[in-house]
Amino acid sequence: MNHLIKGARVLGGDPVDLLVKDGRIAAVGAKLSATGAEVLDAGGLVALPGLVDLHTHLREPGREDAETVETGSRAAALGGFTAVHAMANTDPVADTAGVVEQVWRLGQEAGLVDVVPVGAVTVGLAGERLAELGAMAESAATVRVFSDDGHCVADPALMRRALEYVKAFDGVVAQHAEEPRLTVGAQMHEGDRSAKLGLTGWPAAAEEAIIARDVLLAQHVGARLHICHVSTAGSVEILRWAKARGVDVTAEVTPHHLLLTDACAEGYDPVFKVNPPLRTDADVQALRAGLADGTIDAVATDHAPHAVEDKECEWAQARPGMLGLEQALAIVQDTMVETGLLDWAGVADRMSVRPATIGRLTGHGRPLIPGEPANLVLLDPAARAVVDPAALASRSRNSPYAGRELPGRVVATFLRGVPTVLDGKAQR
Amino acid sequence: MKKHLLEAADLDRSDATLVLDTAAQIEAALTGREVKKLPTLRGRTVVNLFYEDSTRTRISFELAAKRLSADVINFSAKGSSVSKGESLKDTALTLEAMGSDAIVIRHGASGAPHQLASWVRGSVVNAGDGTHEHPTQALLDAYTIRARLGRLEGVRVAVVGDVLHSRVARSNVRLLHTLGAEVTLVAPPTLFPVGVGSWPAEVSYDLDAVLPKADVVMMLRVQAERMTASFFPSAREYSRRYGLDARRMAVLGDDAIVMHPGPMNRGMEIAADVADSVRSTIVEQVANGVSVRMAVLYLLLGGAPS
Ligand SMILES: [Zn+2]
Numbered sequence: 057m058n059h060l061i062k063g064a065r066v067l068g069g070d071p072v073d074l075l076v077k078d079g080r081i082a083a084v085g086a087k088l089s090a091t092g093a094e095v096l097d098a099g100g101l102v103a104l105p106g107l108v109d110l111h112t113h114l115r116e117p118g119r120e121d122a123e124t125v126e127t128g129s130r131a132a133a134l135g136g137f138t139a140v141h142a143m144a145n146t147d148p149v150a151d152t153a154g155v156v157e158q159v160w161r162l163g164q165e166a167g168l169v170d171v172v173p174v175g176a177v178t179v180g181l182a183g184e185r186l187a188e189l190g191a192m193a194e195s196a197a198t199v200r201v202f203s204d205d206g207h208c209v210a211d212p213a214l215m216r217r218a219l220e221y222v223k224a225f226d227g228v229v230a231q232h233a234e235e236p237r238l239t240v241g242a243q244m245h246e247g248d249r250s251a252k253l254g255l256t257g258w259p260a261a262a263e264e265a266i267i268a269r270d271v272l273l274a275q276h277v278g279a280r281l282h283i284c285h286v287s288t289a290g291s292v293e294i295l296r297w298a299k300a301r302g303v304d305v306t307a308e309v310t311p312h313h314l315l316l317t318d319a320c321a322e323g324y325d326p327v328f329k330v331n332p333p334l335r336t337d338a339d340v341q342a343l344r345a346g347l348a349d350g351t352i353d354a355v356a357t358d359h360a361p362h363a364v365e366d367k368e369c370e371w372a373q374a375r376p377g378m379l380g381l382e383q384a385l386a387i388v389q390d391t392m393v394e395t396g397l398l399d400w401a402g403v404a405d406r407m408s409v410r411p412a413t414i415g416r417l418t419g420h421g422r423p424l425i426p427g428e429p430a431n432l433v434l435l436d437p438a439a440r441a442v443v444d445p446a447a448l449a450s451r452s453r454n455s456p457y458a459g460r461e462l463p464g465r466v467v468a469t470f471l472r473g474v475p476t477v478l479d480g481k482a483q484r
Numbered sequence: 485m486k487k488h489l490l491e492a493a494d495l496d497r498s499d500a501t502l503v504l505d506t507a508a509q510i511e512a513a514l515t516g517r518e519v520k521k522l523p524t525l526r527g528r529t530v531v532n533l534f535y536e537d538s539t540r541t542r543i544s545f546e547l548a549a550k551r552l553s554a555d556v557i558n559f560s561a562k563g564s565s566v567s568k569g570e571s572l573k574d575t576a577l578t579l580e581a582m583g584s585d586a587i588v589i590r591h592g593a594s595g596a597p598h599q600l601a602s603w604v605r606g607s608v609v610n611a612g613d614g615t616h617e618h619p620t621q622a623l624l625d626a627y628t629i630r631a632r633l634g635r636l637e638g639v640r641v642a643v644v645g646d647v648l649h650s651r652v653a654r655s656n657v658r659l660l661h662t663l664g665a666e667v668t669l670v671a672p673p674t675l676f677p678v679g680v681g682s683w684p685a686e687v688s689y690d691l692d693a694v695l696p697k698a699d700v701v702m703m704l705r706v707q708a709e710r711m712t713a714s715f716f717p718s719a720r721e722y723s724r725r726y727g728l729d730a731r732r733m734a735v736l737g738d739d740a741i742v743m744h745p746g747p748m749n750r751g752m753e754i755a756a757d758v759a760d761s762v763r764s765t766i767v768e769q770v771a772n773g774v775s776v777r778m779a780v781l782y783l784l785l786g787g788a789p790s
Contacts, residue, residue: 248681251683254616254651255614324599365571370596
């Protein structure tokens with residue numbers, strides 16, 4: 057089936073028609089016509105390259121009660137994504153070629169987005185010895201991003217070796233920056249609010265110290281480094297300094313860190329418990345500024361589904377993490393576009409082009425021009441809707457945005473010319 | 485009064501004063517009576533839901549409820565369905581289905597009473613949650629200060645010890661501030677939370693500088709295990725720098741009192757001769773605890789006093 061998309065504003069520009077044929081963009085121009093093509097009226101809609109998430113927890117294998125590759129893929133497609141990186145902290149851990157190939161195959165079977173497995177850096181995420189990174193790189197899953205996410209690769213010697221080793225196959229280590237000795241029992245951002253609430257603090261310095269160490273290591277060994285979910289103003293400063301020195305470092309920020317603050321912890325509702333924790337308003341402003349000026353390269357969701365019993369309990373016992381795939385674009389529109397910090401071209405850069413480059417995905421994050429793969433999303437920036445967790449495609453309900461009115465609506469998503477979402481509904 | 489007592493900030497100045505005045509009325513009404521019982525809460529059910537061992541606090545609440553003629557259910561996490569993994573929410577809904585009018589909760593997790601209050605229709609009283617708050621302890625401390633010194637406005641209170649991990653300190657800072665007292669917190673810098681600067685209290689690292697000006701010295705329990713996490717080098721050094729002994733007690737003003745929420749580590753934060761001196765209110769605090777908790781239950785469940 058070929059598709060003729062009429063009157064879409066590519067990257068927010070003037071309306072044009074796009075002809076999608078055989079999985080690729082065949083033509084872009086005014087008043088295109090094509091016999092036999094399905095016509096999609098995209099008047100008023102913005103077209104962006106399909107979004108790429110560097111940081112998704114799909115929970116399969118191991119916690120299929122919280123999410124599966126299929127339900128997570130559906131949530132991703134509905135959020136406008138055409139590729140998601142599936143984090144390695146599954147059960148079993150994705151630390152072998154066998155597990156990453158299993159996840160990759162499940163993604164292919166679901167067929168809603170390209171599921172790109174992330175490989176664990178260390179065996180069992182234990183931080184003791186390297187997993188077989190080369191085997192994962194050479195597997196059918198062609199892993200390029202390696203991360204112990206959920207845990208920091210805290211041992212500096214091991215981190216150095218990991219950074220060096222993955223150079224052989226153009227890999228990158230994505231660090232969950234958290235000095236574990238500074239965050240024992242930590243429950244929320246350490247500051248005025250943790251003091252008042254009597255919850256053990258997670259100091260900003262525990263993140264910043266690891267980022268500072270790792271940018272120095274990356275420079276020393278000439279390796280590429282990616283920092284997961286940057287959450288503090290200090291981290292943005294260190295990254296800015298490192299980039300100015302020529303360190304090959306990239307970084308991501310989550311939608312929730314662009315919007316929410318530690319004030320959300322006041323009611324002790326664990327839906328707002330996340331790692332790294334929600335920070336202060338000053339941090340939120342610094343993260344937005346860092347994303348706007350490119351110090352932070354990408355928005356990544358850290359979509360973290362959790363079963364009800366892991367969230368409907370005491371704060372200290374609750375698991376950290378929140379849903380993100382289906383609202384990510386809306387949060388970015390709310391915090392970055394409507395504030396004038398990014399235009400739609402900037403959104404495409406931070407949510408598609410740069411994350412695809414970091415993950416070395418050749419078919420994603422491409423310009424919407426003839427000859428390119430037809431991975432794209434159409435959104436209605438004028439729409440507004442209140443988030444209802446029960447209406448989400450994710451198997452879990454732990455959305456921190458419940459009841460919040462957010463702008464924008466994903467109308468359609470195309471994966472290599474095949475609509476995975478049409479009229480806001482998943483097509484499979 | 486709000487429906488729940490979850491933290492000291494739930495009480496404004498008139499509410500807090502009402503609790504203290506009601507406790508005084510109750511105490512007066514029961515003084516000299518053979519049967520220490522009022523019929524006020526007959527037919528009402530109070531559940532003591534205790535996830536932490538604290539016999540003294542549980543007994544204090546139990547006595548308070550029984551003296552108001554309420555039915556009391558003690559629900560301890562040990563030996564019940566709770567220890568078999570039942571969630572706090574399921575337990576709360578079960579207790580409510582059994583007809584509880586108020587739940588008194590003690591829990592090791594900060595915020596558990598707040599969550600409980602969002603799940604049940606009855607009143608919730610926080611009897612200590614993690615390192616967050618213990619509001620009835622602060623009320624009984626305020627009651628004790630007022631009984632001894634005759635006022636709270638302008639009273640200078642030194643709170644000394646492990647402020648970082650102390651729910652008693654958090655509740656006292658808030659409540660004493662509400663009632664017009666001036667609080668100075670004293671501890672080694674490691675035992676203050678980052679963010680203590682936002683509290684309505686002075687902060688000092690020097691006990692000897694604070695003592696001469698204090699009307700009240702409130703010593704907090706310090707667990708010797710804290711030194712294993714390097715909060716201080718040794719119990720001996722802690723007690724030398726921050727313990728209240730007879731030498732330090734001697735610099736206090738004539739009417740100054742010494743308080744401790746218990747249980748005490750004699751020889752650690754407080755010397756035995758200080759704990760047993762005439763300045764010490766430690767035994768009164770226990771007795772006042774029952775009156776104050778009666779007042780709280782009465783006001784939450786029974787309405788304003790006639
Ligand atoms: Zn992480």
